[in-house]
Amino acid sequence: MSIVECKDINKTYQQGKIEVRALKGVTLSIDKGGFVALAGPSGSGKTTLLNIIGSLDQPDSGSVSVDGNTFEKMTQSQLALLRLHKVGFVFQSYNLIPVLSAVENVEFVMLLQGVQAAQRRERAKAILDDVGLEAEYDRRPAELSGGQQQRVAVARAIVSNPSIVLADEPTANLDSKTGNGLLEMMKKMNEEKKVTFIFSTHDNMVMDYARRLILIRDGCIVDDQIK
């Protein structure tokens, strides 16, 4: 059963006076519970595709649906709610809220979802325990290492029980040991909690971990391997 459906996606950017066609008629289907890597060189369009799947960006043409929700004709507020309940994000540069502690960063998504305070705190701590940060609840992002911050970001992404987690170059700023640990953790979550992970990456380690590897070049899918 597919959780993500992309049909004939086209996207063109304007870079100064030059038009850049980032995606050229991409059609893609990703099954629930997948651990998928969108790989390709810089400028290939993988991040654009990830952003479009996550409703952060809109395609010029084509349709996208996540967990049965088609994005066309949805307002900004509706898309925000869709992201809140269906999509988790892990960014290359962590993007935690600097004024909130680790546990508050994780809690914040649940606050937006309207989860009760006591339940929020309990679930946030449990998920931080799962990612190995049981001793770092009250530390703010500036007091955490890059690897720890990315773990908090993963915890924040999955705490809302999303249908998919989109990770944009999650290991790019981490050393290989930390990156490996992070991927192990995400794989474990994928297997145990059946969360669908979609990565955009050009890191071989991520590609090795992925069970499905989609290669993108010049805005087109050039290879799609299921391992």
Add this chain to the structure above:
Amino acid sequence: MSIDVKMAWRNIWRNPRRTILTISAIAFASLLLVFMLSFQFGSYETMINSSVKIHTGHLQVQSAGYQDKKSIRLVVPDPDTIGKILNQIQSVEAYTFRAIAFSLVSSKKRTYGSIVIGIDPVREAKVSTLKSLMRKGSYLAKDDTDQVLIGSLLAQNLKIDIRDEITILGQGRDGSIAATVVKVKGIYSSGIDDLDRNSIHMPLKYFQDVYGMYDAVHEVVVTGKSLKAVDGIKAVLNTGIKKINPKLPLVVLDWKELTPGLLQSIELDLVSGIIFYFFLILVVAFSILNTFLMVIFERTREFGVLKAIGITPGRLTKLLLIESITMTTIGIAAGIIAGSLITLYFQGHGIDISGASDILVQYGISGRIYPRLSLLSAFIGPGIVFIITFLAALYPALKIRSLRPVEAMTYV
């Protein structure tokens, strides 16, 4: 404390120097507004009370049309009946009767036109400050007859001193000639040129004899226990007069109708004050606007992340507004407290205005002004600051609603 408020609080202190400067601007504006408004309200009350004490009283009962024409024939025929009504009103401090005529006043050397006022020496002393204005000689006694008090400038013009004789020549109520020779008992100086140059006070009974007034007077002058009591006294007086005789052509005028110039001065002062306050609040509003535009530039990436993880535009606006309201509330609270403390100090000690302007002197104010702190003066200015700064913060708070997450997150 909810995470929203916690976030707002921590965000406010991310740039402590800027926050302190912004809060200080709001606090200073609020302080200034509390003090200045209290000062203005206090000075108005002083102006009104001083002015009414010198001459008009808080209220007067007159014959209809007298205020405009000042005709000797327009009289209050039976002032004692009005006095009986006034005796029953608890908020009345004192009242007196006056009769007024325009006459020629001559000394041996000169003649001037003057206002001759008949007063009840005992009652007058309770209503006006005339007795305390004596500079030479003495105030009228209860049983005095052909003796007068004269303004210092008029005495100077007539080249007379106390115990000198002057001749008064005018027209009586019945059209006959009113003429008498009186002796100067005292010379007063109020500081108000018009009064000192043009007026003479004589005992009311003697005035009534000379001018053929019988028992009539022109003004029943009333002072209330406070300015606030004026409207109540006016209403009771109106009812009382109608009850005695609905056809009696008498009117009750309050200080605003009696001294329109005073009201205009107050209004002018208030308007110029409001213009000053408007610009003050505008400066603070721009300070808040600047702070929050800077916040948007600095935290665009963060707002993009918040939108990416699913915050709705409305909630994002709310977060920024909580920051603005928190900052404004701190500033305003500090301003109100400091402003109130400073005002209370001067409310007790007064502000020396011995070098006061001519306008203030005209209204009998020459010593100290006491600011008056009230709920209105403490909260109206800061309340407007709150509303204006809220509106100023609304623009950037609404602007971030349209941020697109992808563009915001790549904003450097």
